[in-house]
Amino acid sequence: MYRKLTVISLVTLLALSFSGAGIAGPREEQLDKYASATKATNPAFSGFSAARGKTLHTQTFAGGKADTPACTSCHGNDTRGAGRNPAGKAIEPMALSASPARYTDPAKVEKWFKRNCNEVLGRECTPLEKGDWLSFMASQ
């Protein structure tokens, strides 16, 4: 009798802990938001691409500020290494593997996308670009 109870409670506990792993965190929720926003304008959208995110991160733009033509101007070429901003302050690595606490505050992520896209691209980034870029950093 007691044994049966123990087995049942153990199984329940296991099931609970596995379902817990499936709960989406703020990072996934934000990606979902970018995905639905992209789908709204482009029904053919089939998912974000870390490869496109990498291109966005490393390419040079002409529309923004002359001293920051690319994301890498400040963040550096190594996503797992620290960057440095024009004011001389160090920037923690952008790769999720190197900075696991990143991208958990959606308001902060949006704030920096807004500022940095304006500085580098001379315009705001699209939800597709944001999703691609986040996917690239999550893969790093």
Added chain:
Amino acid sequence: MKTPTRPLAIGLLVVAFFALVLGRAQAGGSHYFPPVADPVVKEECGSCHLAFAPSMLPASSWQRMMDKLKNHFGDDASLDPAVAAKITEYLVNNAADTGGRRHSDKLLRGVSASNAPLRITELPKWVKEHRKVPDWEWKHKDVRTKANCAACHSDAERGYYED
């Protein structure tokens, strides 16, 4: 009972000496500017540059600074209005001519609050203190800008600028 005059006198002298030294250290010898204590101000002002001590500029300067965050020395540093208002309140309350007065008397010499200067590095006292720093040092890759206090003042984050 005989009073041990000599040890007492020496003891008193030692206490007086340390009281003097500590007193000076607390006053910071005019090189101490209390760092930002508010976590929101620290995060928002301190993510791109050192969160400059509010006692380094008069309240009118901070007001002017916060009114034009859209063009913050050439960068767009605009914030959510509610957050910006909270930061402004903190800076104004602890400014060089308000709550932070006792730390800033010398830095504010020759500064007119009605001019609301925006650059700490243009205050006469700042210029005088840094007159011997050669040009190449400002251009060094680890310095880059006069706003990078911590490049040379290793304890700037904690408010000390005597080195």
